[in-house]
Amino acid sequence: GMWAQVQEKYIFPIGIQKLELYGDTPPVGTRLPTYLEITEVTSKTMQANIEVQDGAGNVWMRIQGWKDWIFYWWPRLFAFTRKPTVNVLSQTMSLSNLANGCVCHTVDNENLRDFEINALARYFLHHDEMPSFHKLAEHPKRQREWLLGRIAAKDAVRVWLKEENTEEMLHPAEFIIENDDRGQPVVRNPGSDNSVPKISIAHSHGRALAVASAKSIGVDLEYISEKDTTFVEAITSSRERDWLTNVPSQEKAAWVTRLWCAKEAVSKMNGTGLNGKPKAFEAITFERSGDMTIQATENGQTTKVHTYQEENFIIALTSNPNS
Template identity: 25%
Template sequence: MASDLTLTTNSPTRQHFWFREPSISSLSAILSAGDAKMAKQARRAIDREGLGMLKNRDYGPVTATFFEPPVSALDMAVTLDPSKLLHVTHSACGLTIAVVSIYRLREFDSDDLAVITGRNLSITEAAHMATVWPSRRRLEWLAGRLAAKSAVRAFLRMRIGVIREPTEIAVHVVGDGLCAGKPYVEVGGGVGISHSDDFAIAACTSGPVGIDLERNRRLAPSLEEAMGVATTLGMQTMPVALRWACTEAVLKHFGFGLRVDPREVSLTSWRSDGRFRWRPGPQLRHAIAAMPLPARAWAGEIAGYSLALVW
């Protein structure tokens, strides 16, 4: 969860503390204001339920109120330009998004790619990349890692004030279970990765994030069938490729991917500012019962691609 936060002490003095896109670590600034009891209560609440669960609730001496910035400009913040090798943006709603042009990477020779690899990948990551086959898939893997490292690095620098080199940020994946393949990092926040045709894109924020990018084209009949029919009036206007991106972004938020039937994600509305709502089916509801639910979901078309984010 990322939005403006006001913490108010429930005391005669009614002290107010304001935070721009807060993280758990940023709340330590309360201590410098001399209200250690307030900080302790806030931290306990956050550790127990997460930032998103604090919305407009009282916890002992603390009242927390979130003011959520609009997400309507998110499509304008993301740039899909094949001529730009890397583009990083910080959105007003707490997301740091990095786009890497696979189109540009294809133009580099082996020496250029070796320089990029040496500057950005650890020895372990470089060794793994050499095992990825075919070469097209290897380039997509590299672009995804570059995007993820760039997003996490920019998030750490902008939101927390921590500077890390790309080789210090290792992008891991869950090894097994229902969440096998879900990317994660040991520093920063949650990270999500997607790629389609000429681009790889990654998002980083303070909690879990699901992201999916799809080139606008007719989907295979099997994928359209897997999504089911759009039954609500608002969803019937959403392009099919964007509906698929929304479905994948929801499942990737929880780390499931297509190991869960896409028909378990029922898209119920899509607003003019890009925000969409969804409802889990019975199997998905059971699978996510112990997981924090996302606070936001956004989808839009950008430069011939469909992009969806859930965080």
């Protein structure tokens, strides 16, 4: 096992060809010199021969053809499965303009694709959350992205609670993330009387992002892709389209995505979601840094939103310091 881990492989025994015993079982506590020879390694399996001595210089046992199945697990995944109340699976994400006391975590399906999804769900989901997971079984892509979102959110919540309360980190299955009547994710039953953070979750194209904060917060994540004229007209105002005409053509897809993400982030912070009405929010100021001011067309309320491009994704972040 140790040899495999050094090679960034994780193994599970699946059988032996032959077992030979040459004496009685040594007393409990006896130190048994053991010799292992790796005889074959393929992309999926590993075989070895093992000799175990009895502690007095005699051979006690020989095993021929010990066979293991190889798992190419992400090292963070292995660390988490060993000690889930010590380690988190997702990665901390540092975003400029992320307020003190906010915790942001992200996770990518690419790092988890070799781990069975139902086993992963049992690590992270409370019993009461499993029905929501199973309802998505007919849509594997949606199911996996939903779970990725819960992984990022639960890790962010666990880290936030630990930083706030300096207690041992909770197991992710100890508490529940559910949607309230408006569809906003909320933390329930965190295992103590301590206050719980507000959260926002986003996922797109096999990646998820979540933020935990004492204040209302909204985050969105979208993959940058070309959008046709019909889509752009459906989500933007005439003022926004006029601004987009001045954007270099090679940047237009990213800026359309920034607009969409910014509106999503504000609606999530408000706890309502867009509800199919992206024009209920309008960008009234734009900065080349990616910051913009979003105004609710119904009541004129304005919100500052920070947007970031990371590789082929756009991230939007906003918060309400008064909530």
